[in-house]
Amino acid sequence: MTTPDVVGGGAPMALASTPAARAFLARLSEGAKQAVSQRRPWIELVDRSAFARPESFSEATSRVRKNWGYFRVNYALLLTAVIAFSLISNPVSLFLLCFILAAWIYMYLIRTAPFVAFGRSFSERELFAVMAVFTVFFVFLTNVGSLLISAAMIGFAIISVHAAFRVPDDLFLDEDGSAANGFMSFLGSVPTQPVLATHV
Numbered sequence: 001m002t003t004p005d006v007v008g009g010g011a012p013m014a015l016a017s018t019p020a021a022r023a024f025l026a027r028l029s030e031g032a033k034q035a036v037s038q039r040r041p042w043i044e045l046v047d048r049s050a051f052a053r054p055e056s057f058s059e060a061t062s063r064v065r066k067n068w069g070y071f072r073v074n075y076a077l078l079l080t081a082v083i084a085f086s087l088i089s090n091p092v093s094l095f096l097l098c099f100i101l102a103a104w105i106y107m108y109l110i111r112t113a114p115f116v117a118f119g120r121s122f123s124e125r126e127l128f129a130v131m132a133v134f135t136v137f138f139v140f141l142t143n144v145g146s147l148l149i150s151a152a153m154i155g156f157a158i159i160s161v162h163a164a165f166r167v168p169d170d171l172f173l174d175e176d177g178s179a180a181n182g183f184m185s186f187l188g189s190v191p192t193q194p195v196l197a198t199h200v
Contacts, residue, residue: 039073051165060164067163075163079155086151093144100138107131 044050054060068075087094107115107127114121122130139145 039077040071042074045071045074045162045166050167050169052167054164063166063168064160064163066168067166068159070168071163075159078159079152082155082158083148083151086147086154090143090147093142093147096138096142096144097148100135103134104131 054063087097115127116122139148
């Protein structure tokens with residue numbers, strides 16, 4: 001494959017000098033800082049005195065809903081840590097995933113000219129289709145996909161068990177809290193009313 005926009009070595013320099021890359025990295029950094037700043041104290045997450053077995057399935061689901069709303073950023077960081085640990089423990093999958101990520105970064109952040117290969121120029125739609133097939137092939141036809149799915153299932157299981165056994169009576173969720181903005185907003189919407197529990 002040949003690409004007319006690659007000049008000499010310096011992919012990092014090309015990345016840093018691309019306006020789209022700078023905007024993307026700035027937005028990503030700002031979103032990450034905002035999300036992390038909204039996490040709850042970890043001591044609240046592991047407070048042993050606040051754990052009790054739910055008396056019914058409905059109580060467990062209610063706890064999960066309230067705890068998810070309150071510890072949403074903490075749970076996201078925990079899920080990320082589980083996935084990262086799984087990838088680190090499997091270097092081959094980590095390498096393949098980094099390779100896929102590098103390919104997407106090059107195609108949509110570093111590249112500034114039309115992509116040319118085999119004597120023809122690819123349109124953006126054709127390039128996206130090729131990258132999508134390339135990604136699906138490496139993710140789902142190798143052990144990368146199964147590893148990510150397994151790690152995500154383990155992470156969600158840990159979070160669900162914690163949320164079901166963590167009594168949320170001492171938690172107070174503000175209307176504007178719980179990571180409603182930034183790159184963590186895909187985790188769900190924040191309840192419009194504050195979740196207030198009555199102490200017995």
